[in-house]
Every structure is written in C-alpha cells, then in structure tokens.
Amino acid sequence: MTDHTRPPAPDGATEPVVEMADISISFPGVKALDTVSFRMFPGEVHSLMGENGAGKSTLIKALTGVYQIDSGTIVLGGDEVSFHSTAQAQDAGISTVYQEVNLLPNLSVAENIMLGREPRRFGAIDTRRMRARAREVLAGLGLDVDPGSLLGSHSLAIQQLIAIARAINIDARVLILDEPTSSLDADEVAELFRIIRSLKDAGVAILFVSHFLDQVYEIADRLTVLRNGRLVGEYLTPDLLRIDLVQKMIGKEITALDDLEQRVRESDMDAADPTVFLKARGIGRRGAVQPVDVTIHEGEVVGFAGLLGSGRTEVARLLGGIDRVDSGTLTVRDDAKRLRSPRQALAQRIAFSSENRRSEGIVDELTVRDNIILALQADRGWFRPIPKKRQDELAQSYIQALGIRPADADAVVRNLSGGNQQKVLLARWLAVAPRLLILDEPTRGIDIGAKAEIQKLVVSLAENGMSVVYISAELEEVLRLSHRVVVMRDRRKVADLANDDLTVDSLLALIAEGSDDAEASSESRPAPATAEEPA
Known part of the structure; x- marks a missing residue:
C-alpha cells in the first residue's frame, strides 16, 4: 500500500533540486516503474530502498539518461528536463559513482579526475594546471593524495573517493552513490561518510544506495521505499523504525499453501540425532561475507532470510562451490572438502541454482x-x-x-x-x-500457480531425504518450507533458529535489528536454541 503522505522539506529548502513525478517505464512483458514519484532536496542525503526488482536501478537510470521514460516528468532545478544520455545528465549537474570504480588505473589521479575536461595550452594538455586543479578538488574533500600518482597504486577505498572527486569536479548538484561501501572496511566507510557530510554541508543533494541498514540509518536524512515497481512512501529516517522499513520493503503475500507447513512439521526432522550432510565452520570470503557456521542435515530444509545484500546469496555460493572461500573448513558426510568450482561441488552431489536465472x-x-x-x-x-x-x-x-x-x-x-x-x-x-540442492530465489518473478508447484516439490524432496537450502525474500515462503532458518544481516549471520514458533514478525525483528551480543543457534535438532559466539 502506498503512503500518500510526504514529510516536510528540510529547514531552509523551499523546492527540491530534483522532482520526478508519475514516472512509468515498461519493458517487454514487465512494468518496471508504475507512476513512481521521487524528489531530492539540496544539502540532504536520501536513500532509495527496496528489494531486488523493486525498481531502484530503473529509477536511477531514468534520472541519469540511461532509460527514456514512457510517461511522467523530471524537473531539475525548477526546469523540466529530458536526458537522452548520461553525458547530458552530467552536463546538467547529475553525477553517478558506481559500485565498481569505472576509472582508469593506468592513468594518474589527476588524469582520472580531469578526464575529458583537461585544461589545454596551445592545443596540448596543460599538465601543471591539471594537477593543480586536481589538488584543489582533493583538498576540498580533505584528501591528501598526490595528483601525479598512478591511480592503480591506491587502495580501492581511495579509488572510490577519487571517483567522487571526479564526480563533483563538474559542479554536481546531485551526486548518486551506488553501493559505495560494498568493498570498504569500517575505517574506510567512516572516511567516506566524512566526505558525504562535507558535500551535504556544501548543498549537494546525495542519493545513497546501500543494502546495509546500519549505514543507511547513520547517514541518510530521508528514505524513499519502492516495491515491485511502485512507490510505497517517502519518510524522514528518524521517523521510520527499522522493522517498519523492512516490512515496507518486503511486504506480505498470502498464498494457499499453508498445508505445506504441516507437512514440514510432521517430517522426520524430529529425529533425536539426524545425520549431518554438510558442516561449514568459519567459512567466509573477503568483501563478500564474514565467517559463518552452517550445519545442514539430511532431509532438512534450511531457509536463509535477510534483505538483498545481507550475505544470504554469498553464503550459498560458497556452499555450492561457485565462489572460493578465504577461510574456514567444510565437511561433507564427515570428509573434509575444498570446493573450488561448481564441478567439484557436483562431485559431492551438491547442486546450486542461481537467482540469476537468465545469466547464470x-x-x-x-x-x-x-x-x-x-x-x-x-x-x-x-x-x-x-x-x-x-x-x-x-x-x-x-x-x-x-x-x-x-x-x-x-x-x-x-x-x-x-x-x-x-x-x-x-x-x-x-x-x-543431488544430496544437497541450493535454491536461490527459485520462485521470484513467476506466477502463483508455478510458485505453488515448486514449493510442493521442495517439501517432497526433503521428505525423500534430500537436503535443501532455500533462499527467498518472501518470509512467509521461508517459514512455510523450512525446518530451520538462518538469518543474515549486513554480511554476517545473526541467528540460526529451529522453525518451531517463528513468525514473520520475529524474523522481521532479527533482519532489522539483528543480535548485538550473540547468535541464537540450533545446530542440533530438536534441541532448544543455545547461544554461541558470533562468527
């Protein structure tokens, strides 16, 4: 349901710097955006929130000239605009810094900052003026970086900040940061936030896109939530509890599959000592997910719950041999294994079905x-x-x-x-x-009839002894099918619970707030949950 109320403008602001009204975009067979409205004010950090398929990327691409809108209007600085390329959007003062730094590591810092806008003298690039301008831009951000140094010689965090320096060098009125913290550690995030706050103080409107709730609540003044291509609402960050935000992002879908829950409860996972098929201890991957413990029994459905970017898919990819682990141990039927490829995983009868049905x-x-x-x-x-x-x-x-x-x-x-x-x-x-089938969002984007058939199949497979890892953004679906639920937040496991008395509300609370002191665990069914140290 859309929240039609809109919070007031920030103090001192009379008009938004960007206002998108009733934006609709369709692709063959898909309504990507359905009359979505969105606005940004100068001197404010705004976060665009929503799960995969919510329409966030489409809205950003409409604003930056990548996509043409089917209907609606875009107003920038009081003037209606229509961008047909990203270059037009940049010339109008809209800059984007993407998750993957798209600069040239073989060029100097100054050359990257000034690329395409180099000062010239007698037809040649004036290197001295270029480095002086780059030094001025860097100093304005409080960065002590040699403009003449090679970009590739710096850490990814510094390269990200240099990308921001390049973006604001065009006198940006709007700065879009797309997952800027995905590869940064805590100290690097703190430095990025220092720069974001300085740009905010200078009157720049900043769109901060991130799946990390802690970071969003630390840096954002305002939130806009999308779901399934539609606007849910716009909110001041302090006015929206985290659990309410998660609820608005995920929503609820009622299905006629409640009989499956009874079948799951009555399955043989109530055995006193179920056979362990796979045990992972401290497996992790730098920049992807913190070390995590996971145990999967034969005939057990283990649900993974969490927001997009929480680490749920990253753990599944490690278990399925898609990505290589940097740490930890993995045993399959009590034999230590190192799964370096999907083929090695298949040799252990572990199959991984990707959420990217088209590309993977x-x-x-x-x-x-x-x-x-x-x-x-x-x-x-x-x-x-x-x-x-x-x-x-x-x-x-x-x-x-x-x-x-x-x-x-x-x-x-x-x-x-x-x-x-x-x-x-x-x-x-x-x-x-397979003995273990890992399903990442197997019912996303399909009709309710096909969804019901796939969910019934999962229950039948488990009843016949197959282990299943089941990932879904729909919490009702996770609860309906799973014997046990692993909850992920901000790339770490925050809970591992037997699905006895779990509810959507209790899962929402864990996803929104996590656990500050310990993880709830149920490594041995049906023993009650016990506390363990976080991975």
Missing part, C-alpha cells in the same frame, strides 16, 4: 532437452556424450514430473514463461541426483 541459469537459445541434460553431461564429461535415447527419456520424465509447458523437449527455452523456465532449471539439477 538457463541457456535460452537451447531447447528444453538440452538445458535439462546440461549439468549431467558436464558432470559425465564432454567426451562421453549422453545417448540421444537417454536424453529423451530424461527430458520427458522431468517434463511430466514437473508439469513443464509446453510438454515439448524440442521447445526453445526462451519461448517459455518464467515459471516454466524455472522448472527446466530445477529439472537440470534434479537430473544429477
């Missing part, structure tokens, strides 16, 4: 059959092709078992609906007979 999942130009047998063929080896008859048998069995439509093994996958594409992806991993 289906191969959309291939047929249903080809997609289903892909992982099995890779595991078998490309020099031992699966016989055509066996391919047809596998494809038809999973088409029938999962209700893939159309029921045609020769259909090209890109022509299937999102729900049927997801079923094809599940069939691929089921074909390798």
Whole structure:
C-alpha cells in the first residue's frame, strides 16, 4: 500500500533540486516503474530502498539518461528536463559513482579526475594546471593524495573517493552513490561518510544506495521505499523504525499453501540425532561475507532470510562451490572438502541454482532437452556424450514430473514463461541426483500457480531425504518450507533458529535489528536454541 503522505522539506529548502513525478517505464512483458514519484532536496542525503526488482536501478537510470521514460516528468532545478544520455545528465549537474570504480588505473589521479575536461595550452594538455586543479578538488574533500600518482597504486577505498572527486569536479548538484561501501572496511566507510557530510554541508543533494541498514540509518536524512515497481512512501529516517522499513520493503503475500507447513512439521526432522550432510565452520570470503557456521542435515530444509545484500546469496555460493572461500573448513558426510568450482561441488552431489536465472541459469537459445541434460553431461564429461535415447527419456520424465509447458523437449527455452523456465532449471539439477540442492530465489518473478508447484516439490524432496537450502525474500515462503532458518544481516549471520514458533514478525525483528551480543543457534535438532559466539 502506498503512503500518500510526504514529510516536510528540510529547514531552509523551499523546492527540491530534483522532482520526478508519475514516472512509468515498461519493458517487454514487465512494468518496471508504475507512476513512481521521487524528489531530492539540496544539502540532504536520501536513500532509495527496496528489494531486488523493486525498481531502484530503473529509477536511477531514468534520472541519469540511461532509460527514456514512457510517461511522467523530471524537473531539475525548477526546469523540466529530458536526458537522452548520461553525458547530458552530467552536463546538467547529475553525477553517478558506481559500485565498481569505472576509472582508469593506468592513468594518474589527476588524469582520472580531469578526464575529458583537461585544461589545454596551445592545443596540448596543460599538465601543471591539471594537477593543480586536481589538488584543489582533493583538498576540498580533505584528501591528501598526490595528483601525479598512478591511480592503480591506491587502495580501492581511495579509488572510490577519487571517483567522487571526479564526480563533483563538474559542479554536481546531485551526486548518486551506488553501493559505495560494498568493498570498504569500517575505517574506510567512516572516511567516506566524512566526505558525504562535507558535500551535504556544501548543498549537494546525495542519493545513497546501500543494502546495509546500519549505514543507511547513520547517514541518510530521508528514505524513499519502492516495491515491485511502485512507490510505497517517502519518510524522514528518524521517523521510520527499522522493522517498519523492512516490512515496507518486503511486504506480505498470502498464498494457499499453508498445508505445506504441516507437512514440514510432521517430517522426520524430529529425529533425536539426524545425520549431518554438510558442516561449514568459519567459512567466509573477503568483501563478500564474514565467517559463518552452517550445519545442514539430511532431509532438512534450511531457509536463509535477510534483505538483498545481507550475505544470504554469498553464503550459498560458497556452499555450492561457485565462489572460493578465504577461510574456514567444510565437511561433507564427515570428509573434509575444498570446493573450488561448481564441478567439484557436483562431485559431492551438491547442486546450486542461481537467482540469476537468465545469466547464470538457463541457456535460452537451447531447447528444453538440452538445458535439462546440461549439468549431467558436464558432470559425465564432454567426451562421453549422453545417448540421444537417454536424453529423451530424461527430458520427458522431468517434463511430466514437473508439469513443464509446453510438454515439448524440442521447445526453445526462451519461448517459455518464467515459471516454466524455472522448472527446466530445477529439472537440470534434479537430473544429477543431488544430496544437497541450493535454491536461490527459485520462485521470484513467476506466477502463483508455478510458485505453488515448486514449493510442493521442495517439501517432497526433503521428505525423500534430500537436503535443501532455500533462499527467498518472501518470509512467509521461508517459514512455510523450512525446518530451520538462518538469518543474515549486513554480511554476517545473526541467528540460526529451529522453525518451531517463528513468525514473520520475529524474523522481521532479527533482519532489522539483528543480535548485538550473540547468535541464537540450533545446530542440533530438536534441541532448544543455545547461544554461541558470533562468527
């Protein structure tokens, strides 16, 4: 539900520097933004909040000239504008610093700050003036960096600050910072926030995009929340409790699948000493997720809950061998393992299904059959092709078992609906007979009927002894399917709880606030939760 009330302008501000009204953008089959309004005031830090698919990136791209709007208006400094490129937006005073620093490490700091705007003398670049101007910009930010030094010789944090220096060198009225702290440590974040506050004091309007709630509440004056391409509301940060923010970002969806909860409760996970399939201790990856402990039993569904960017996907990728761990140990059926690739994980019968169905999942130009047998063929080896008859048998069995439509093994996958594409992806991993199936957002973006079928399949797999890691932004879905829930926040595990009396509200509280002293743990079911030191 949209909150139609809007908080007052900050003291001393009469008009927003940016006002976007009733912005709509559609792509084939998708309404990315639906009459969304958004505004920014000078001298204020504004955070744009929402889960994956909420429309944050689309709104920013509409403001910066990457996308053209279908309807609505954009007003900058009192004048209606229409940008057809990022260069036009920059010339108008809108600068963006992206998560991945897009500067040139083989050039000097000064050359990067002044790139494309170098001062010239007699037709040649005036290096002395360029370095003097760069030194002036850096000094204005309180940065003691040699303008003549090579950019690549500096840490990522310094490069990020130099990217900001370049952005404000165009006399920016609006500065957009897209996940600027994703690769920074605590001291580096503090330095970035010092610079953000100095720019705020200078009257710059700053859009701070981050998934870290602690940082958002520390630096942002105002929040705008989007969900499913629509505006939920605009709020002053001190007026919105964290738990209320999370609720507005996630929302609630009521489904007719409550009978699955009873099946999960009645499953054999009530055994006194369930067999451990996988045990991870202190596994982590620098810049991605802090060291974490995870135990997964045979026939157990472990739900991962948390906001986008909380570390839930990062842990799953470590368990699935997609990314390599920097620390910790991993045992599979009591044998120590180092999973350096998805193929090594498959050898241990661990399959990972990515949330990025398009880029890391289906191969959309291939047929249903080809997609289903892909992982099995890779595991078998490309020099031992699966016989055509066996391919047809596998494809038809999973088409029938999962209700893939159309029921045609020769259909090209890109022509299937999102729900049927997801079923094809599940069939691929089921074909390798995994003992642990890691599902990252398997029901996102599909219709309610396909969602129900996939959730029922997960419960059936667990009833037949398969272990499942289940990640979803929909907390009702996590609670419905899981025997145990791991809660992630700001790249660390804050709780690990048996799903006995958990509610959406209790999960929301953990996601919003976490645990300051200890983690609740249920490493051995059905023993009660006990405290343990944070990873």
